Every structure is written in C-alpha cells, then in structure tokens.
Amino acid sequence: MAEIVPLNMPKLSMAATEATFLEWLVEDGAVVTEGEPIYTVATDKVDSEVEAPASGILRHGDVKEETDYPVGTRIGSIEPSA
Secondary structure: OOOOEEEEOOOOOOOOOEEEEEEEOOOOOOEEOOOOEEEEEEOOOOEEEEEOOOOEEEEEOOOOOOEEEEOOOEEEEEEOOO
C-alpha cells in the first residue's frame, strides 16, 4: 500500500541551513507525476525547481511564498491517488 510522501525544504548546498520558498508550480489537490517540477526555492546563489519524488495527489503545507524556512521543514506532501 502506498504511503504519504513528505515534502521537506531541500538542502541545496553543503553550507545551506535554510532556503526561500518561492512558489508552488502545481495547484493543491492536483495529481502529479514523479519527476514533475512542483515548487521553486531559492538560496542566495541559485533558484531551483524541485521535482515530485513520487506520483500522487499534491497537498500544499502551511508555507508562505517568499519566506525563508530551515532545511528539513515540511512544506507539503504527496498522498497516494486512488
């Protein structure tokens, strides 16, 4: 049985302790495919698109655009699709 996959703020470099959540690229509740870009984040050096680590239904967490979050902060999840 498929499980909920957490989406956490990624560590974009060895020295990174936080990153800025920029925006969701996919609406809450949409079906996503593994490898599809789903949100963007930024550090002081680079903006990056983050891909879905699994296929399923995207659920946005309680994050705000243009806001800094520590690496590892849960920003959403992917639920199994029926």
